[in-house]
């Protein structure tokens with residue numbers, strides 16, 4: 001029962017002063033049963049007590065504040081270390097104290113804390129085990145306890161991102177993002193910045209201090225068959241979250257991410273990735289599917305680069321754009337009928353503009369595959385200078401070759417994301433090409449890529465602080 005409902009009772013009492021006490025009793029009775037229905041648990045609500053109190057109030061004149069059943073709290077978790085989790089909950093209107101319950105596997109719930117605070121650090125959690133918690137928000141009035149329970153929520157210390165198999169998929173990304181949100185609620189937030197043609201989410205996973213005045217954007221998997229870049233981005237996110245209170249390759253994570261929020265679009269082309277991993281049949285929209293079957297590359301979809309409309313997303317940005325460049329719609333190279341014609345391109349550009357407009361964007365890292373190369377040429381003035389700094393650091397960390405000699409003799413690339421970032425958004429930007437085999441990269445490449453790239457984004461962020 002909330003304040004409004006009690007005010008209602010009080011009001012109805014005042015208005016019906018002259019009516020017999022039986023009507024008060026009926027009124028109070030209705031309110032109690034409504035509360036019992038809406039609240040998770042009512043420890044002790046003695047209907048006759050409330051009725052009696054109502055009658056007392058009527059006879060004694062002034063209306064006395066009545067006990068409220070505290071509102072339900074909402075639980076969240078932040079893993080603080082390998083054996084520690086902070087359990088937090090939202091403030092409950094009307095609660096005087098909170099009782100935290102915990103349960104392991106088939107054992108019953110036990111009280112782990114009784115507190116007036118909104119958090120509790122549980123230092124007795126073991127990796128791999130699943131725990132369930134709920135919090136009881138309670139208050140005592142006139143010797144009776146009024147309480148409601150939060151929904152129970154489970155927590156587990158685990159590694160979520162699977163880097164042992166090749167086809168790290170869109171549905172795995174969705175599940176892992178959900179797990180990050182559940183296990184690291186203080187350090188991560190997630191936005192959907194757009195939807196693909198086949199209605200898959202384009203996620204923006206933000207790690208670190210959401211209110212930081214500086215941001216870095218990492219974009220992975222623009223090209224479908226380069227989906228190991230999504231796996232790499234997700235593994236980086238997990239490493240930084242897991243070690244938030246520690247360090248990664250000697251860099252204290254907190255000291256960087258408290259000052260700079262890192263935005264990740266780990267899978268910029270989820271439709272294309274689905275085509276490359278599982279074939280055109282997994283595209284849900286019948287019209288898209290029908291068109292795809294007629295495109296060039298439809299017979300060998302494992303090497304698909306484009307999106308579900310046969311547009312190469314790294315030719316679709318509004319920079320040196322040429323309409324219908326690269327022949328026809330197909331597995332790679334087609335620029336589209338107009339700049340940013342594709343929802344994926346719009347989603348990335350939208351986020352870039354937002355970060356530019358709020359003056360936080362310090363740099364962009366693009367992940368592509370393959371070749372073990374870093375690109376850092378182009379730009380002018382401060383953008384060029386900062387890009388060069390990012391480029392030199394990336395080469396030092398990864399040992400990758402220079403992309404300088406790969407400049408096209410036929411002028412700038414059509415609609416490339418990196419040119420768009422540097423020339424239109426005016427942000428420093430580097431591109432890394434991971435791996436040494438043909439795409440899709442075999443999973444045997446991952447461990448070497450990981451050694452070279454685990455700390456890369458964190459160190460680029462530190463450089464740009």
Ligand SMILES: [Zn+2]
Pocket residue numbers: 223226314368369
């Ligand atoms: Zn690429």
